[in-house]
Amino acid sequence: MKKEGKKSVAKGIIGITSKGTGYVTSAEFDMDIQIEPQFLNTALHGDEVEFFVFPQIEKERLDGEIIRVLWRAKMEFVGTVDKRKGSAISFIVPDDKRMYTDIFISPAESGRVRNNWKVLVRIIKWDDPKKNPEGRIVKVLGKKGDNDAEMESIVLEKGFQMKFPPKVEKEAELLGKISKPIPRKDIDGRRDFRRITTFTIDPEDAKDFDDALSFKKVSDDVFEIGVHIADVSHYVREGGRLDEEARRRGVSIYLVDRTIPMLPEVLSNDVCSLNPGQDKLTFAAVLTISSGGHIQKAWLGRTIINSNKRFAYEEAQKALDEKKGEYYDELNRLNELAKILRGKRMKMGALDFDKEEVKFKLDAKGKPLSVAQKPRLDVHKLVEEFMILANKEVASYLSREVKRINKGASIYRIHGAPKKEAIDELLFLLRMLGHEIEVKGENISSKELNEIFEKIKGKPEESLVKTVAMRSMAKAIYSIRNIGHYGLALENYTHFTSPIRRYADLLVHRILERHLKGGHLRSQEIAWHHNFAAELSQREIDATDAERSSVAYKQVEYMLGKTGHVFEGVISGITTWGVYVEESRTKASGMVKFKDMKDDFYVFSKETYSLVGTRRKRKYSVGDKVKIKIIGGDLERKILDYIFV
Numbered sequence: 001m002k003k004e005g006k007k008s009v010a011k012g013i014i015g016i017t018s019k020g021t022g023y024v025t026s027a028e029f030d031m032d033i034q035i036e037p038q039f040l041n042t043a044l045h046g047d048e049v050e051f052f053v054f055p056q057i058e059k060e061r062l063d064g065e066i067i068r069v070l071w072r073a074k075m076e077f078v079g080t081v082d083k084r085k086g087s088a089i090s091f092i093v094p095d096d097k098r099m100y101t102d103i104f105i106s107p108a109e110s111g112r113v114r115n116n117w118k119v120l121v122r123i124i125k126w127d128d129p130k131k132n133p134e135g136r137i138v139k140v141l142g143k144k145g146d147n148d149a150e151m152e153s154i155v156l157e158k159g160f161q162m163k164f165p166p167k168v169e170k171e172a173e174l175l176g177k178i179s180k181p182i183p184r185k186d187i188d189g190r191r192d193f194r195r196i197t198t199f200t201i202d203p204e205d206a207k208d209f210d211d212a213l214s215f216k217k218v219s220d221d222v223f224e225i226g227v228h229i230a231d232v233s234h235y236v237r238e239g240g241r242l243d244e245e246a247r248r249r250g251v252s253i254y255l256v257d258r259t260i261p262m263l264p265e266v267l268s269n270d271v272c273s274l275n276p277g278q279d280k281l282t283f284a285a286v287l288t289i290s291s292g293g294h295i296q297k298a299w300l301g302r303t304i305i306n307s308n309k310r311f312a313y314e315e316a317q318k319a320l321d322e323k324k325g326e327y328y329d330e331l332n333r334l335n336e337l338a339k340i341l342r343g344k345r346m347k348m349g350a351l352d353f354d355k356e357e358v359k360f361k362l363d364a365k366g367k368p369l370s371v372a373q374k375p376r377l378d379v380h381k382l383v384e385e386f387m388i389l390a391n392k393e394v395a396s397y398l399s400r401e402v403k404r405i406n407k408g409a410s411i412y413r414i415h416g417a418p419k420k421e422a423i424d425e426l427l428f429l430l431r432m433l434g435h436e437i438e439v440k441g442e443n444i445s446s447k448e449l450n451e452i453f454e455k456i457k458g459k460p461e462e463s464l465v466k467t468v469a470m471r472s473m474a475k476a477i478y479s480i481r482n483i484g485h486y487g488l489a490l491e492n493y494t495h496f497t498s499p500i501r502r503y504a505d506l507l508v509h510r511i512l513e514r515h516l517k518g519g520h521l522r523s524q525e526i527a528w529h530h531n532f533a534a535e536l537s538q539r540e541i542d543a544t545d546a547e548r549s550s551v552a553y554k555q556v557e558y559m560l561g562k563t564g565h566v567f568e569g570v571i572s573g574i575t576t577w578g579v580y581v582e583e584s585r586t587k588a589s590g591m592v593k594f595k596d597m598k599d600d601f602y603v604f605s606k607e608t609y610s611l612v613g614t615r616r617k618r619k620y621s622v623g624d625k626v627k628i629k630i631i632g633g634d635l636e637r638k639i640l641d642y643i644f645v
Contacts, residue, residue: 046073147366408520590640
C-alpha cells in the first residue's frame with residue numbers, strides 16, 4: 001500500500017447499495033471502506049477501483065474516495081425510456097437500483113424509441129461525475145409491462161442472452177444431423193443397458209431429460225441401480241463454438257414462463273436429452289445396493305441406454321400411492337431405498353431445507369391467472385436422493401484419485417459452516433419465537449439445526465425460520481479445494497448429474513473421463529479451473545437472482561389484481577420503516593408501512609424484533625400470523641403494499 005501525503009491509496013472491488021453508498025473490499029484493509037455518493041467519481045457496482053482513505057475518526061468506520069476506475073464490471077443496463085416533456089432529451093432509468101444515475105441518450109438515439117419502453121443500453125462515455133453517463137441503445141425490448149419485454153429485461157440485466165449466435169445454432173444443427181443414428185464407433189467400449197429397465201422422472205412440462213434411473217434385481221436383497229446422465233461431453237467438445245457459448249452462459253435459467261437453455265434446443269431437447277424409446281449415450285454411476293441401503297460396489301463409466309418410460313412426477317407418485325401401474329415394483333423399491341438413504345443422511349446431519357415453492361398458470365400473454373404451492377412429493381425425494389448419491393460417489397472417486405497420484409485436481413461443490421454471528425442471529429430469532437435452543441459448541445452443527453427444524457415442523461414460523469437459516473448459511477460454491485459440504489453432511493460432493501443445464505457438470509464429466517483413462521489435470525489447467533470455478537459460482541448466483549425476480553414479478557402482478565382483498569400472512573421481518581409480511585398461499589412479499597398503522601403509536605424494539613403500541617399495547621412480532629389487505633404495490637420494485645386488518 002503506497003502513501004499520498006496523509007492518505008492511504010489502495011485497490012479493491014466496490015459494491016454499491018440501492019441508496020447509492022459504496023463499500024470497497026480490499027486486501028489492504030480488514031474492513032470495508034465506505035464511499036459516500038459524492039465521492040464515487042463514476043464508480044459502479046462491481047468495478048475494480050483505486051481509492052484513498054480519509055484520516056480515521058476514532059471508533060468510527062473508515063471512509064474514502066474513489067480516485068479512478070481501473071476496470072468496469074458492467075457497461076450494459078436494462079432500463080425504461082424517460083422522454084423529458086418539451087425537449088429532445090431522453091434518459092434511460094436503470095432497472096438495477098445499484099445504478100444510481102440515469103443514462104443520457106442523444107436525440108438521434110431517442111428517436112428510435114417511445115416513452116416508457118424498455119431497452120438495453122450501453123454506456124459509451126462517462127468521465128465527468130457531475131454529468132450523466134452517455135449511452136447507446138443496444139436493443140429495444142418493448143413496452144414496459146409487456147410480459148416478453150419484462151422477462152427479457154430480467155435475463156439481460158443479469159448478463160445473459162436470450163438467443164444463441166447463428167454460428168452456434170448452425171454447429172448444433174450439424175451435430176444433430178450427424179449423430180443420428182449413433183455411429184457404431186461411439187457405442188464401442190460402453191456398458192450396454194438397453195435391455196435393462198430404465199426410465200426418467202421429470203416435471204410434466206420438462207423438455208430436456210438429463211438423468212435416468214435403471215433398475216436390475218441381483219437377488220432378493222441386492223439391487224443394481226444405474227444413475228445415467230446425458231453424455232454431453234461426447235458431443236460438446238472443448239474449444240468448439242458450442243463449448244465457448246455454454247461456458248459463457250454457465251447455466252440454464254428457468255423463468256416463470258420460459259427456459260433460457262445453456263445449450264441450443266437441438267442438443268438440450270433432442271440429441272443429448274434421454275427421450276424414451278431412443279438409444280442415448282450416457283455417463284453413469286452404477287451402484288450395487290443392499291436392501292438396507294449399503295453401497296456394496298460403485299462403477300463409474302460410459303453407458304448406452306434406451307429409456308422405457310418418461311414419467312412425470314405426478315404420474316410416478318400416483319403409481320406409488322395406488323400401488324399399481326407401469327413399473328410400480330421398480331418405483332416402489334427405489335422409493336424404499338431412497339427413504340433409507342435419506343434417513344442415513346439425516347442422521348449424519350444433512351439439513352432438511354424443503355421450502356414451499358409456487359407455480360403459476362398464465363394466459364397466452366403471460367398474465368398470471370392463478371398461483372399455487374408446488375407439492376413436495378415422495379417421488380421428488382426419490383430422484384433427489386439418487387442424484388445426491390451419484391454426485392457423492394463421483395466426488396469420492398475423484399478425491400481418492402487426486403490424493404493417490406498426488407497430482408491434478410477436480411471441481412467440487414463445497415459448502416462451509418455458517419458464521420457464528422449469523423447463527424447467533426438465528427438463535428435470537430428462535431428465542432423471540434418462544435423456542436429455547438441449546439447449542440453445545442461455539443458453532444452450531446448441522447445435526448443441531450435439523451433438531452430445530454423438527455421442532456418447528458408444521459408451525460406457522462416454519463417457512464420463516466428456514467428462510468432465515470438459509471440466509472445464515474455460507475453459499476454453496478464450486479471450488480477445486482475440497483472442504484466438504486456442510487448442508488449435505490458429506491466429505492465429498494460435486495455436480496455430475498445435470499450437464500445439459502450446468503457447465504460445472506460438463507467439466508466434471510471431462511475430469512472424470514481423464515482419470516478413468518489414467519490421466520489428470522496439469523498445473524496450468526488446475527489454475528484455469530480454479531479461476532473458472534469462481535466464475536461459475538457467480539453465474540449460478542446471477543441465474544438464481546433472475547429466476548427469483550421473475551417469480552416475484554408474477555407474484556406482485558397477480559396480487560395487484562386482488563387489490564382490496566384480505567389475505568392471511570406471516571410477519572417475516574420488522575425494520576425501522578415498516579413490517580414485512582409474506583402472504584401464506586402465494587408467498588408474495590409485501591410491507592405494512594408505519595405511516596399506514598394509524599390505530600396507535602408503535603415503538604420498535606430491536607431486542608425482541610417486535611412492535612408494541614403505546615396505548616393499546618398491541619404487539620406485532622416476527623413469525624406472527626396476521627390478516628392483511630392489499631392496498632397497492634410497485635410492479636417495477638416487485639413489492640406489495642399491505643395494511644393490517
